[in-house]
Amino acid sequence: MRLEEKVAIITGAGSGIAKNIAFRFAKEGCAVICADIKGEEETAAKINEAGGRALAIKSDVSSLNSWEELLKKTIDEFGTVNILCNIAGISEAVDIVDLTEEQFDNMINVNLKGVFFGMKVVLPELVKNGYGKIINIASLAAHVGLTGLPSYSASKGGVISLSRQVAMDYADQNIQINVVSPGIIETPILANNPPEVTKAFTDATPIGRLGKPDEIGNMVLFLASEESDFVTGQxxxxxxxxxxK
Ligand SMILES: NC(=O)c1ccc[n+]([C@@H]2O[C@H](COP(=O)([O-])OP(=O)(O)OC[C@H]3O[C@@H](n4cnc5c(N)ncnc54)[C@H](O)[C@@H]3O)[C@@H](O)[C@H]2O)c1
Structure with a gap:
């Protein structure tokens, strides 16, 4: 059991990568808060039926109030929190000339401000415990020049810079903060991109196929466990x- 007696908040747990992480963490002995704007009952119910510990909480990462409620409910149910996985995100392919201010703001509010709020609200609890792990999800789109994803790439680039900075601020308090940048992973989010965009990305992947949620879960699990205690700001x-390439 790599996460025995730990408590994790996982945002976006209603689907794809975060749902996989919730199941993986639960199997490793972790109590999981399945947070999602859709109100994620199914993931939590399956974990509880299998003998794990999970609680579903409807929450919107782009709202500070919602984060404060999420932390309160987590502490009421499990006493504390040790691990924060900021996985919830949205994607949209719109050329910059056609992109509206509202679309841009919405992307930043969910993908970047959501990570800011999560760290802002949860970090004091980790500091109190003298130990903690934060894993934020960015994207390949933050590292290389892709096409058609200006607002998404900007939001994910922000996640990397923000995480690296905060990781340095808390490095000497036994709190490790890292980012995982997935390539093209087989989840429902891909439906937001035109199929030809997904195909071009897949064809350009040296390994020659889409990734699986489990393959992101492997890295997130490593970063949430004590095995990664000397890794931060990455x-x-x-x-x-x-x-x-
Ligand atoms: N799938 C990929 O190819 C890929 C690649 C790179 C990065 N990512 C990133 O991985 C993360 C997970 O993506 P996924 O592929 O599992 O997507 P997904 O669409 O399957 O799941 C995203 C989840 O986030 C939730 N969500 C959306 N807005 C929210 C909000 N405001 N508050 C709370 N929850 C909200 C959705 O309801 C959904 O359940 C995202 O941050 C995404 O940008 C995915």
């Missing part, structure tokens, strides 16, 4: 070699 690409 943005680790799990992308089938894309970002190294």
């Amino acid at each position: 943005a680790i690409k799990v992308d089938g070699g894309w970002g190294s």
